[in-house]
Amino acid sequence: MNYLFLFRMIKTSVGRKQLMAVTGLLIASFLFIHLAGNLLLFKGEDWYNGWSELLIANPATIYIEIGLLFLFIIHITMAVWVRTEDLINASYRKYDMSRWHGGRTIGSATMLYTAIIILVYLVFHIIHFRFADKSIGVYQMVVSAFRSPLFVSIYIIGSVALALHLSHGFQSALETLGINHIKYNVYIKIAGYLVAVCMVFFAVISLYFYFGLDLREIADASNIVEMTIE
């Protein structure tokens, strides 16, 4: 057996980027499943708790979680490696007048900073939700957290950082894997921005509960009950 190609993947600049791209895309696809699950919060307590029980009951879940952990480790290791080299290189190019020529976007220029924000947010998110006390039910746990302005602002910052990260990350990953074609480039760009917009929905969900929009229907319903009693 010849494993050299795996080492070459890590040893070359392009290979490291390709590992980063593949793991990044896989993490992004996980985020869509995550988001789809979160949308059940709008459907109410039974639906969301049902989804959560489904995940806990499934024996594959734990292995998927371990897999995700490895994806994150690879993605972050490669990013730190690539970025360290780039920062060393950047220290050699100190222009007196520096300007950008239209290639850079807000997303691409802030990849490192959004990555750090996402990592901090992720650690907080996992400690707070994954390893939390779930005795009151997952739905109540999530909703009560979103009533706090501090939590909601953390979630907004996290998902906006995620959206910015993916606005560049999606098309960058495809480019790194060699997917760039004069016919499809514009669609890839649009798809990247759509993916980014989807990530904002995580913040929309937390805002929905912060402003108590879920209680409105219950309030309406109780009014109807009261009216019928009268």
Place this chain on the structure above:
Amino acid sequence: MEKNKFSITLRVWKQKDASSKGYFESYKVEGIIPDMSFLEMIDVLNEKLIKQGKEPIFFESDCREGICGCCGFVVDGNPHGPDEHSTVCQLHMRRFKEGDVVTIEPFRAKSFPIIKDLIVDRSALDKIIAAGGYISVNVGSAPDANTIPVDKNTAEKAMDYATCIGCGACVASCPNSAAMLFTGAKIAHLAYLPQGKPERTKRVLNMIKVMDSLGFGNCTNEYECEAVCPKEIKVGAIAKMNREFLFANFLSEEEPQLPPVFHKSTVDVPEDE
């Protein structure tokens, strides 16, 4: 004619050699004719400086018609000047007006040590080419044209990438000092043509290996290189290189070896320059 003449202030990077510390020096340039090219303007200034017994500004140029890739420095933060998709020798003084302060600096990158003033050592790019930017042909008289059929679209695409003049503006503009657009263009140019097929696998693996060893950075797909390239080479070149690498790395059965001249000791940028 006389009334069209104007004057500007040039802030020029002066540096004795790679190891000395550089600084900016200001020169007042008078009597500039709008039809002058930027390099001609420096020529006029240099003649004046030489007559005054001062040291002239050192810069590199050869063909002065935008096809050789010899000239190149950064004008007001723009590699090759403010004009899009042209070399600095094609920049004309009509782009400037009376009283402008123009800053010119060399291309700055880890792999481009400064030789003097605005001249940088771009031999690192030659080393990347030597690692795989060639094809094998029989020696002797030139082979007949069109013995290997190449359709027009493929030929055009290869030609688009072959227009790379190796000026180094992509490296200068890249936030990470990566030479991906250059290496990508050279790989894509030969990968699209049937003549490039025999060395296809070896080429991409060797060129990327040498590129990495010379201290060029990683690509973060910011596309700054594409924006400043005087030959309008698209980042499709980088994608093609990535694709070639992916296939070469995973699908090739042979184990590529660097040619003997490319052992580590000779690849490194020589210290004595």
